[in-house]
Amino acid sequence: MNFRRIECFLAVVDAGTVTAAAEQLHVAQPALSRQLKTLERELKLTLFEPQGSRLSLTSAGRALVAPARRLMAEARSFDGAASTLRTGSVEELVAATTSASLRSFLAPFIATTGPDDPRITTREVGHFEMTEALRHGCDLAVSPAAPDGSLATAPLGQVPIKAFVAAGHEWARSGVAALPLSAFEGSTAIIPTRHSASRYVLDDALSRAGITFPHVTECDDGQTILALAAAGRGVGFSTDRPRYGAHPILVLDGQGGDGRPLALPLHVAWLPGHFAEETIAAFAVRIRAFLLDNGITVAE
The missing domain is CATH 1.10.10.10 (Winged helix-like DNA-binding domain superfamily/Winged helix DNA-binding domain)
Incomplete structure (x- = not known):
């Protein structure tokens, strides 16, 4: 063949x-x-x-x-393993990730890598397509979806789901930094679709609190959610970092103001026995530290 x-x-x-x-x-x-x-x-x-x-x-x-x-994928893995055995180093890794994770932190992390590190390239896939991506040629996946039990994984931390309002909103003018989820009841909400893992985290918290939104706009792109919130079209819920002048508010899980931040767990996953397993695990530790140092994840 x-x-x-x-x-x-x-x-x-x-x-x-x-x-x-x-x-x-x-x-x-x-x-x-x-x-x-x-x-x-x-x-x-x-x-x-x-x-x-x-x-x-x-x-x-x-x-x-x-x-x-x-x-x-197997042929590429064979070539990679042979190259690693021949040179004693991993030359390239392909990371599967969502567009939001790529923009928010993975591309900035790649910019911090040095000449002695493997070259990291990326492939954008959906939240729930990570396992297939690993089986079709990617070396690692940076995923907010729950890890498949057949994969080796390392936790990266929790990315908070923030609420975003326009700069002229009373919460923005008052400098509100955090609110319980119950404070958003009755708001016009701009939320991710069910193609996004963060939607399931948000839906679960809303269900437990018995909260509903009277008007909902669904959107797959976090940046568009922020843009709509900045334009005053409603309260946007996203894990993206602030842009367009939208004011971020940490969403606290529960009725009172002392709950934990509503957050999305991130993981690095790879196929057990991968030829670059040690290198991938070491990169996971570095990505986790990068996320914490840059305030992208919250303490668990």
Whole structure:
């Protein structure tokens, strides 16, 4: 089995057209088409069929996508392990993460790494897609979702879920820094969708407190939630750091003002036995310290 042909197959799956896939792989379109035809002859299967200007997977092609991704992930892991044994160091790590985590702290952390550290690249995935990402080529995942029991994990701390209001709001003018969740009852709320792990933390706290919001706007992007709050469209709830002049308020779990901050637990996860397991675990310790030093996480 030729791994290059498997790579070409997956590139067309992801790009949708041979032209786009060829650009991504930096090869000529006719050469890529030949690789696909050769793969189909070797497998004695038709993998694609034309559908307008795009290629659509046949039922056989669809069935082979997941095994192909696993195969390429294993090949990459094999190459990485061989390189580590040969050189005595890990050259590169691919981290799966959400866009919010990438913006808030992972990219700033990567900026602090030095020439002797592995090169960290990232792949943006959804909150609940981390395990699949690890099985499809990522070396580690920085995740707010509960860890899969089959994974090795290290805790990074708790990221507070803050409420954000416009600069002209009375709480902002008074410099309010923290409020119990009950204080937001009756507010127009701008909250993450259920694609976000923070939504489940917020929903659970609201349910326990018996609190409802009369009007709710759902949004997948934390920065947009902050922008809407800054524009006075409601109280935004997000783990993102303050922007656009929105005033942040720590949300305390419970009815009184002495509850713990409502927070989202973060973890680093990786597949047990990974060739760079020690390096990943060491990076987890450094990321945890970076988060604490920069006030991104709260004390547990």
